[in-house]
Amino acid sequence: MSETAPKKTPLYDEHVRLGAKIVLFAGWLMPVQYTGIIDEHQAVRNGVGVFDISHMGQLIVEGAGECEWLNNMLTNNIEKLDVGMGQYTFLLNERGGIIDDLIVYRIGDQNFLLVVNAARTEEDFAWLQKHLRAVEAAVSAAKARIHNRSAEFGGVAIQGPRLVELFHAVFGAHKEPPARNHIADFPFEQTNVSVARTGYTGEDGIEVFFRAGDAVKFWNAVLKKGKPFGIRPCGLGARDTLRLEMCYPLNGSDLSPERNPIEAGLGFFVDLTKSNFIGRDVLLKTKEIGPREKLVPFRMKEKGPPPRPHYAVFENGEHIGEVTSGTLSPSLNWGVGMAYVSAAHAKTGAQIDIEIRGQKFPATIEKKPLYKKT
Amino acid sequence: MNIPDDLLYTETHEWIKREGDNIRVGITDHAQSELTDVVYVELPKMDRQANAKEAIAVVESVKAASDIYAPVKGTVVEVNKALEADPGLLNREPYGQGWIFVLKIDNPDNLKQLKDADGYKKQIG
Numbered sequence: 001m002s003e004t005a006p007k008k009t010p011l012y013d014e015h016v017r018l019g020a021k022i023v024l025f026a027g028w029l030m031p032v033q034y035t036g037i038i039d040e041h042q043a044v045r046n047g048v049g050v051f052d053i054s055h056m057g058q059l060i061v062e063g064a065g066e067c068e069w070l071n072n073m074l075t076n077n078i079e080k081l082d083v084g085m086g087q088y089t090f091l092l093n094e095r096g097g098i099i100d101d102l103i104v105y106r107i108g109d110q111n112f113l114l115v116v117n118a119a120r121t122e123e124d125f126a127w128l129q130k131h132l133r134a135v136e137a138a139v140s141a142a143k144a145r146i147h148n149r150s151a152e153f154g155g156v157a158i159q160g161p162r163l164v165e166l167f168h169a170v171f172g173a174h175k176e177p178p179a180r181n182h183i184a185d186f187p188f189e190q191t192n193v194s195v196a197r198t199g200y201t202g203e204d205g206i207e208v209f210f211r212a213g214d215a216v217k218f219w220n221a222v223l224k225k226g227k228p229f230g231i232r233p234c235g236l237g238a239r240d241t242l243r244l245e246m247c248y249p250l251n252g253s254d255l256s257p258e259r260n261p262i263e264a265g266l267g268f269f270v271d272l273t274k275s276n277f278i279g280r281d282v283l284l285k286t287k288e289i290g291p292r293e294k295l296v297p298f299r300m301k302e303k304g305p306p307p308r309p310h311y312a313v314f315e316n317g318e319h320i321g322e323v324t325s326g327t328l329s330p331s332l333n334w335g336v337g338m339a340y341v342s343a344a345h346a347k348t349g350a351q352i353d354i355e356i357r358g359q360k361f362p363a364t365i366e367k368k369p370l371y372k373k374t
Numbered sequence: 375m376n377i378p379d380d381l382l383y384t385e386t387h388e389w390i391k392r393e394g395d396n397i398r399v400g401i402t403d404h405a406q407s408e409l410t411d412v413v414y415v416e417l418p419k420m421d422r423q424a425n426a427k428e429a430i431a432v433v434e435s436v437k438a439a440s441d442i443y444a445p446v447k448g449t450v451v452e453v454n455k456a457l458e459a460d461p462g463l464l465n466r467e468p469y470g471q472g473w474i475f476v477l478k479i480d481n482p483d484n485l486k487q488l489k490d491a492d493g494y495k496k497q498i499g
Contacts, residue, residue, distance in 0.1 A: 037436045179487065237436060304414070305432055327436055
């Protein structure tokens with residue numbers, strides 16, 4: 001992390017005005033909560049909530065010829081994307097380790113939007129640029145361009161079962177949100193915003209991207225139109241508990257340059273039938289011999305202290321791994337988490353122990369997700 | 375922020391109420407507000423002896439675990455079992471039903487090192 005001044009999203013003053021607790025996250029001053037993590041979490045599970053995601057990076061790749069190059073940079077297959085569709089994918093290093101997890105949208109025949117993690121934006125951009133230049137040197141006809149538009153754009157996530165009602169209230173009763181994993185532009189007042197049917201909460205939801213200058217106007221319109229649906233502004237705290245209940249990984253905690261997607265249990269987003277992409281050889285090998293460790297969800301057996309990142313994991317007294325994410329699940333009112341454990345022990349239903357302040361507490365390895373709507 | 379005048383305070387945001395040879399200890403309104411929703415409290419063991427500034431309890435919010443310290447040297451003579459069933463008492467009534475433990479203190483003179491309400495007010499600005 002460079003020693004630069006903390007960055008503020010275009011919605012920073014709104015967060016302060018709403019009384020948010022502000023924390024430094026990935027170099028950004030972000031709201032961690034407004035009314036309370038549990039309250040905001042429940043709003044998203046039962047009604048609707050809105051999150052500032054302007055800190056996330058937005059990279060644009062455009063120009064003919066980049067399709068093959070870009071596909072060689074990512075694990076999933078962008079050739080499967082029609083214009084207006086997105087997919088979850090990984091950017092890997094040569095060791096198959098995860099530089100970033102992201103969503104790539106095809107926003108034109110040869111144009112793509114990459115929505116990446118705040119902490120990795122600069123690194124992703126530099127990595128993609130470096131490889132693009134290498135391709136350009138080899139193939140003089142290559143004309144792809146990559147542009148980091150993060151500073152000029154903002155975004156919000158609107159999530160919860162009442163999303164569609166709120167969408168109608170904001171964009172008009174005759175408009176329908178895009179289908180799941182699709183993206184489309186919608187007129188809003190005197191401008192256009194991009195709406196993607198995606199999210200990080202497990203609820204129906206959209207993520208909306210707009211010019212930074214439109215951020216305050218859009219945010220306040222959503223809060224106002226959302227009042228009848230009990231909308232809450234939601235911070236990073238609820239974002240974390242919501243995603244963990246669904247076992248969605250958090251980069252920097254569950255994912256890192258030392259972990260590959262197979263170990264993380266996310267092989268579904270890797271297309272090994274593609275002839276080439278960075279990290280492919282390592283992933284093929286991992287698949288063949290099996291990963292050394294696996295990321296598994298777990299649930300505490302008794303009511304007790306919530307698990308936390310870096311707590312040690314045991315089975316029958318043997319140290320088998322480490323917790324990477326843990327919290328008290330507000331939906332279950334119970335301690336849950338995810339841990340990397342040696343593959344031999346990574347069995348659903350296995351009884352494990354989490355060491356908390358020197359004492360072992362029993363837990364069970366579960367299937368994804370940790371929380372299911374009843 | 376509520377900072378009652380009749381209590382003593384530590385730099386680490388515990389409040390102290392003198393009850394004869396004992397002190398009752400909890401965390402301040404400011405501390406509970408900073409910690410946010412408390413979801414678990416690990417109480418100290420009964421009869422445990424603790425030195426001043428020794429961590430003897432843990433308060434956990436959704437986000438993080440925080441240590442609670444013995445304000446002065448003493449022995450644990452009472453713990454608030456109600457917090458095990460309802461940790462949210464710490465947020466709702468930090469100075470009342472949300473108390474955490476009672477220490478029998480070694481030497482009342484040690485209490486002179488603690489802050490009064492004005493001192494604590496200055497600390498948290």
